[in-house]
Amino acid sequence: MNCHIVPKKSSYLFFGLLFLLLEHGCQPASVETPETPTQKTSQPVNSSSTPEVSPESKSPIRIVVMDPLAMPLSCQCVEGLGQRRYDLLAKWLQKKLDHPVEVVFDESLELAMNHIQKDVHFIIGKKSMVHFDAKTVSLSVRPIAALTDPTGGTDLHGIFVVAKASPLKKLSDLKEQTLVFGPQEDAETNASPQQTLKQLNLLKPLKTKVASSIDAAVFAVTDGEADVAVISHFLPPLLVGCGKIGKGDLRIIGQSVPVPFIQVFATEHASTKIEQQIQKLLLQVKESPELLKVLESKQGFIPLKPSVKSQIKTVVTWSDWRGTDRRGISERLPKQLPPQPQIIWEAKVTGPALAGIAATQEIVIVPDKSKKFKKDIFRAFDATNGKPLWVLAYDAPQKIEYTNSPRATPVIHKGLVYLQGALGDLHCVQLKTGAVVWEMNFLEEFQAVLPNWGTSSTPLIVDDILIINPGAKEASVVALNRKTGKVIWKTPGHAAAYGSFIVGTFGGKRQIIGYDVAGLAGWDISTGKRLWELIPPARSDFNVGTPVVFEGQILLATENNLTRLYKFDAQGKLNPQPVFMNEDLGPDTCSAVVHHNRLFCAAYGELFCLDMKNKLKTLWKQEEDIFYDHTNLIAGNNRLLAWTTSCDLVLLNTKSNKYDVVSRYHPFKGEDVESMSHPAIVGNRLYLRNREKLLCLRLQAGK
The missing domain is CATH 3.40.190.10 (Periplasmic binding protein-like II)
Structure with a gap:
């Protein structure tokens, strides 16, 4: 067994001594710690002597344990408490599966993943902690079982x-x-x-x-x-x-x-087959008195059938730019498109298709423009049949480059929807009725200059605040009370860029990250204080794409400074020296997506696939005219869906080591076929638009 200790900064001396004691066979229970340590133990369980299940299963099943009552993570001073032996559970699973199982102990999912540098298939830990950490590293997880405690509770x-x-x-x-x-x-x-x-x-x-x-x-x-x-x-x-x-x-x-305690989660890297096998075995633990004892459990694991509902709940809305967490991920992508996808309904629209679509199971919101470009129009449709529900329209006649049609995706949140035009107009309206709750023109409010291509960044919801980026000298970034529109804080800085902001925890610091005209920066959520700034070494970019989170790091892909991956220090500040760089990919407007450690992005007539686990190496690139202009990408379920400006819908196999088209469809034959509008996926429905029509397509057979 390999034992790895990752000390907190305040405990370097203590843990150096502890490591020496462990190397000489002493038990950690004999040492009293001034602070609960962050510890990590990697335990390959006899993997060298375990036969393989199939050629694609040569690598171990990896389980990260974050249970605070696991033996390596807890003080072992109280008999029968805090001494759960998940290493013995892993040995038992390995024997039953006839397949290697590796278990890693850590209080932080991010640290565990950084340590093993390989895919994690399952996580065992406190529900709230796993959800928090999984969101930090942009890892999709789904609960499959809960561990009962000595009383039988969960x-x-x-x-x-x-x-x-x-x-x-x-x-x-x-x-x-x-x-x-x-x-x-x-x-x-x-x-x-x-x-x-x-x-x-x-x-x-x-x-x-x-x-x-x-x-x-x-x-x-x-x-x-x-x-x-x-x-x-x-x-x-x-x-x-x-x-x-x-x-x-x-x-x-x-x-x-009460809240749920210890649960077992399958990650996006676990196949359906192995997930079912692991769940089935976990439910058999109750039949082993030995395992019940070492896991400090009365009834072992119980199934979490509601997990299916909770998983669906996370994918039945497309309520923001690029969907949940702005990642461009949907696990509802089909394995292939029908030869002729069914059009469930269609509706009339009138303006250039620039802004993305937002949708729930009940309602679809589409930013639009009047035919003569005099008014901004936001249209709400019944998701069931496409009938109009309400319209918000107001004067917005000023001319700008690439038309004055809205660019930002509507943001739906807790019964309200936030609608932003290209000229700085921002409205908060009731989702069901379209009634205006509050409104402002933030360029006028904060005395900011209209960007050449209009106000394009989609407002960002963080807790109960709404983040906007007017780009004014004294109000570069502003936090508003999302319910009233009142200013909570504003921070000085540079003029606005075009890319949308994100929020996440980096280096242990939860922060807002986004572009301005100078470069990339991070801001404190509570105060708006600028935490750090990254000015690119090459000439500046237009900064249109959205930064991508990858295992607690940030990936940037821009036209002039190309594709780079950055780490953060323990204070949450970005290290200006990139970890890796790819000089092949330099997109002007496309935002990248990452799925199963592969990055996909389009730039100037080529679609790229980069290996996130191999120094951003280019795995393949494909030249095709449809990728010359802006391309929107959605990944998930081992598929990549590309929606191009030419209105070509292309579904690719993300596991292939080449450009592997599974399905191709052109829904707007013989019509105005230009669209930069990001599609929305809700359940089995895909929403697309061009200048004249909004389509609701059925992704695959069924309801």
């Missing part, structure tokens, strides 16, 4: 703790005290207790803080810096056993609503 709750001498006895005693929540990714110490306090009308009077770790929340109370902390319900015995607090130092005055 939930976790937070507990409100105070110092022994505190006068607080119960939650209703809380008035104006200082309360410390745990990190956002720990739902039981953050979202769950906030919900509990809101239900009791106790949250507003409190002075609340968010700790960087659950340990930090504990010490805030024991050190007298806070009155109350919220921690995981299983922690007190471990804190006492490891010597972090004395017995009786903390008292419990209440608990939060």
Whole structure:
């Protein structure tokens, strides 16, 4: 067994000593740590002697374990608690499958993936943490099973703790005290207790803080810096056993609503077959008393049948630029298109097809322009039959390059939709009725200059704020209250570029990332402070594409500075020296997509495929006239869907090592065939448009 220790910065000396002890056979349980360490253990389970299942299955099934009660991740000071042996589970799975299984222990999915540098097939961990980390590294996951605890339960709750001498006895005693929540990714110490306090009308009077770790929340109370902390319900015995607090130092005055605890997730890299095999075996764990004991479980794993519904829930809307998380990913892409896809309905539109389409199961929103280019028009259609539901129209006659038709995709969020024109007009309207909630022209509001090609960046929703980029000297980037349109913060900087912003956690710092005319930058979500800036070494770009997140790194693909991958330091700042660079691909307007470690992007008549795991090496490129102008790309289900300006719809096999067209379709024969509008996929329906028509197509046979 290989043991890898990844220390936190404050513990380098301690963990250097610990590593020496481990090398000489000492048990980590004998060492008391001042802080819960981030640890990682890679355990290939007899892989050298395990026969292969099939030629395509030569590599191990890789499982990342993030369970805080797993033996390598927990203090082993309390018998029967925090000593779950997933290494023994992996051995058992390997024997049953007759196939190598590798298990990696880490508190961070990003660190685990950076360590193994290979695809992860399954993750075992706290639900909220897995979801948070998977989003950070842009990895699609789906739950398949939950682990029962020693009582047979599968939930976790937070507990409100105070110092022994505190006068607080119960939650209703809380008035104006200082309360410390745990990190956002720990739902039981953050979202769950906030919900509990809101239900009791106790949250507003409190002075609340968010700790960087659950340990930090504990010490805030024991050190007298806070009155109350919220921690995981299983922690007190471990804190006492490891010597972090004395017995009786903390008292419990209440608990939060329960949230799901340990679940098993299949990632996008796990085939349906192996996912089903693993799930079936996990459900057999209850028949093994030995495994139940080492996993500290009463009934082993139970299936998560609702996971199918929850997975569908994430794909039944296309409510933003490039869909969920702005990644251009949809697992609903078909293996092939029908020879003649069925047109479910069509509707009339009037303007150039520049802006993307947004859609839910009930409604389709299309930015449009009047025939004489005098008015911006936003049209809402019934997704069932294509009948018009409402129209928002207003004067917008100013001429600009490439017409004055809207460029930004509508953003649908919690019953509201945000509509942006090319001249700086921004409206927040009710999704069902189109009634205006608030409106502004942000160029006029912030005294910004209209870009040559119009205001193109799609507004970004981050929590309850709406991020826009007017590009004014004193208001380069602005955060608005999404419900009222009131300014929360504005930050000085450069003029606006054309690409849309993204949000994510990089180097442990959650931040907004996007282009301005100077280059790329990151901004603090709470304050708008510019965290870092990347000015390209070559001449500047128009900065039209959207940055792509890959395993906690950022990938940029622009016309003059080509394609580059960057890392972040521990403070969340981008390292200006690219990790890898590809000098073949330099797109002017196309945004790249990454699927199964392959990057796809079009530039000047060529479609490219790059290997993300091999220094951005070009795997193949294909020259074809349809890719000369702008191309929109959607990837998923081992397929790439390309929608070109010439209105060619091309479906390719992403696993092939060559340009491998599966299906091709041209839906607008004999009509105005120019479209730069990004398609929307909702369930089994694909929405496309040109200058005259909006089409709703059935992707494959069935409903």
